[in-house]
Amino acid sequence: MVSDRRVLVVGSGPSGVHFAQTALSKGYQVTMVDVGREAPTPVMPEADLVQLKEELADPAGYFLGGSYEGVLLPDFDKEYYGTPPSKNYVFEDGARFAGSLEGFEPLFSFARGGMAEAWTAGCYPFNDGELTDFPFSYARLAPHYGEVARRIGITGEPDDLGRFMPLHEHLLQPLPLDTHSLRLVRAYERKRAYLNETLGAYLGRTRVATLSRDMDERKACTKLGRCLWGCPRGALYTPSQTVRTLQRHDGFRYLGGLEALRFQIGDNGRATALIARQVGGGEIQTLPTSQLALAAGTLPTAAIVLRSILAATGERVRLTGLMDNRQVLVPFLNVGMLGRPYDPASYQYHLLGLGLSDPDPRAYVHGQITTLKTALLHPIIQQLPFDLRTSLLVARATHSALGVVNVNFHDSRRGDNWVELEEGADMESPRLRIRYVPAADEPGRLHAALGKVRRVLRALGCVVPPGMQHLRPMGASVHYAGLFPMTTSGDGRWGTDEHCRTREFSNVLLVDGSTFPFLPAKNVTFTLMANASRVAAEAL
Numbered sequence: 360m361v362s363d364r365r366v367l368v369v370g371s372g373p374s375g376v377h378f379a380q381t382a383l384s385k386g387y388q389v390t391m392v393d394v395g396r397e398a399p400t401p402v403m404p405e406a407d408l409v410q411l412k413e414e415l416a417d418p419a420g421y422f423l424g425g426s427y428e429g430v431l432l433p434d435f436d437k438e439y440y441g442t443p444p445s446k447n448y449v450f451e452d453g454a455r456f457a458g459s460l461e462g463f464e465p466l467f468s469f470a471r472g473g474m475a476e477a478w479t480a481g482c483y484p485f486n487d488g489e490l491t492d493f494p495f496s497y498a499r500l501a502p503h504y505g506e507v508a509r510r511i512g513i514t515g516e517p518d519d520l521g522r523f524m525p526l527h528e529h530l531l532q533p534l535p536l537d538t539h540s541l542r543l544v545r546a547y548e549r550k551r552a553y554l555n556e557t558l559g560a561y562l563g564r565t566r567v568a569t570l571s572r573d574m575d576e577r578k579a580c581t582k583l584g585r586c587l588w589g590c591p592r593g594a595l596y597t598p599s600q601t602v603r604t605l606q607r608h609d610g611f612r613y614l615g616g617l618e619a620l621r622f623q624i625g626d627n628g629r630a631t632a633l634i635a636r637q638v639g640g641g642e643i644q645t646l647p648t649s650q651l652a653l654a655a656g657t658l659p660t661a662a663i664v665l666r667s668i669l670a671a672t673g674e675r676v677r678l679t680g681l682m683d684n685r686q687v688l689v690p691f692l693n694v695g696m697l698g699r700p701y702d703p704a705s706y707q708y709h710l711l712g713l714g715l716s717d718p719d720p721r722a723y724v725h726g727q728i729t730t731l732k733t734a735l736l737h738p739i740i741q742q743l744p745f746d747l748r749t750s751l752l753v754a755r756a757t758h759s760a761l762g763v764v765n766v767n768f769h770d771s772r773r774g775d776n777w778v779e780l781e782e783g784a785d786m787e788s789p790r791l792r793i794r795y796v797p798a799a800d801e802p803g804r805l806h807a808a809l810g811k812v813r814r815v816l817r818a819l820g821c822v823v824p825p826g827m828q829h830l831r832p833m834g835a836s837v838h839y840a841g842l843f844p845m846t847t848s849g850d851g852r853w854g855t856d857e858h859c860r861t862r863e864f865s866n867v868l869l870v871d872g873s874t875f876p877f878l879p880a881k882n883v884t885f886t887l888m889a890n891a892s893r894v895a896a897e898a899l
């Protein structure tokens with residue numbers, strides 16, 4: 360007989376760890392099953408980026424990889440960041456999940472901490488307008504946004520972006536601005552009336568899970584400039600930090616190196632056990648459960664549910680409504696920064712955000728502005744329309760003036776976008792077929808918003824070099840959602856209730872993005888964490 364105050368959680372990403380932490384705080388015994396590939400130990404933890412380049416025995420190996428796999432080749436589809444070798448473990452072995460793909464390029468993570476071991480830590484609460492399709496309002500999430508902020512440390516302040524983002528509890532003082540970002544803020548202050556009133560554009564601080572002061576074992580950001588390669592001070596939050604916190608709790612058991620394959624379904628439609636396999640094709644284990652919470656990430660969670668149904672009934676189900684945020688990268692050059700030195704001792708990721716308002720709050724457009732400091736220059740150099748020598752000269756002369764706006768667009772559930780098990784895929788080879796077709800109105804929405812972004816940048820004294828804007832493929836934003844939507848009505852198959860409980864399997868909770876009925880433009884992970892905590896608080 361399994362105790363009722365036990366819960367089995369699959370996955371140690373942002374969703375899984377914050378579900379687990381709240382469940383533990385309620386007195387539950389939590390067992391976490393996770394593939395859980397581990398990060399390499401940070402090298403020279405006190406060194407800044409320049410010291411690393413100068414003092415490492417093999418700096419090229421560290422920054423670009425032993426076989427130069429960290430180099431973005433000129434045909435690399437115009438991305439500005441690659442995965443550095445120190446983060447390869449985050450995506451290792453994920454490709455085997457991808458079967459035939461149409462219009463979608465997914466990433467999968469089997470890391471301890473999930474995808475957010477490689478994230479840029481942007482944390483934005485959804486507002487009531489964006490939650491219109493959810494079966495609850497901001498008030499139900501607010502305490503959990505505050506609690507997650509208390510746990511992980513989020514910096515931010517009330518500013519012009521506050522009109523789009525509610526102020527929750529436990530915000531820390533923002534990180535200091537770099538010279539380039541400060542210059543953009545000053546220009547915004549001069550042009551505020553035009554930008555707000557004519558373009559509906561607002562500039563403010565991004566909210567980021569990077570510490571501006573020490574918190575427990577984690578140290579405040581001291582501007583080492585190594586964020587992309589992994590923050591050695593733990594200033595930039597990653598969920599593996601929470602796994603370590605949970606491991607100190609008596610009620611928590613972490614089973615790493617185990618891949619969940621499916622759950623067994625009993626006569627009453629309840630999951631009775633999780634079937635998992637030792638990573639590397641090892642032994643199969645049967646873990647009895649009275650309460651299962653899947654937090655493997657939207658696509659791997661779908662694979663577990665689809666395999667469970669296939670094993671129990673022989674039915675191959677197609678799940679519709681897959682969503683992801685379209686992202687467009689808009690590089691810019693700030694004329695006023697030309698000829699100035701860049702400061703390598705800087706926080707590497709975005710410090711400023713750009714919000715474009717819309718009469719429909721669900722159509723809000725969200726941008727994160729990253730000024731170029733210590734990122735690798737070669738992905739930019741190779742896209743300049745000159746020969747290598749001239750491109751190098753131009754890049755060096757313009758380094759401190761370069762930046763990029765990552766513009767994010769909302770997505771909604773549509774029947775054309777679906778996920779199913781690949782024909783012939785079985786329990787051992789869970790490849791997914793995925794099809795994604797953009798919404799019919801997408802070209803018009805992108806054209807209008809990107810025109811505004813260019814006008815905003817011009818007003819801030821920047822130019823957008825022609826031909827360098829990059830439409831990222833669907834799947835690139837890694838904000839997957841929507842396959843088991845939360846509804847209050849109970850209509851339709853493969854939905855969940857307001858507590859993310861599957862309607863078909865009453866003791867199975869889906870606590871990642873699977874259940875989101877709509878995907879606002881704001882990066883989703885803070886809401887994944889808050890919602891997972893809400894589900895543990897309300898449903899257990």
Ligand SMILES: Cc1cc2nc3c(=O)[nH]c(=O)nc-3n(C[C@H](O)[C@H](O)[C@H](O)COP(=O)(O)OP(=O)(O)OC[C@H]3O[C@@H](n4cnc5c(N)ncnc54)[C@H](O)[C@@H]3O)c2cc1C
Nearest residue numbers: 370371372373374394469473474479480481619656882884
């Ligand atoms: C480069 C990059 C930058 C990003 N920046 C941001 C950002 O600034 N802001 C933001 O909001 N989001 C960002 N994201 C997205 C963010 O990382 C994801 O939204 C988030 O990690 C999803 O969390 P999750 O817990 O639902 O799933 P995941 O992070 O995918 O975690 C899944 C977990 O499940 C485990 N797992 C999977 N399958 C199985 C299985 N079968 N058995 C056992 N364990 C399994 C994995 O080991 C992992 O621990 C970024 C992502 C990337 C890649």
Ligand code: SF4
Nearest residue numbers: 580583584585586590
């Ligand atoms: S967050 Fe980035 S800049 Fe700050 S201490 Fe960590 S690596 Fe350095």
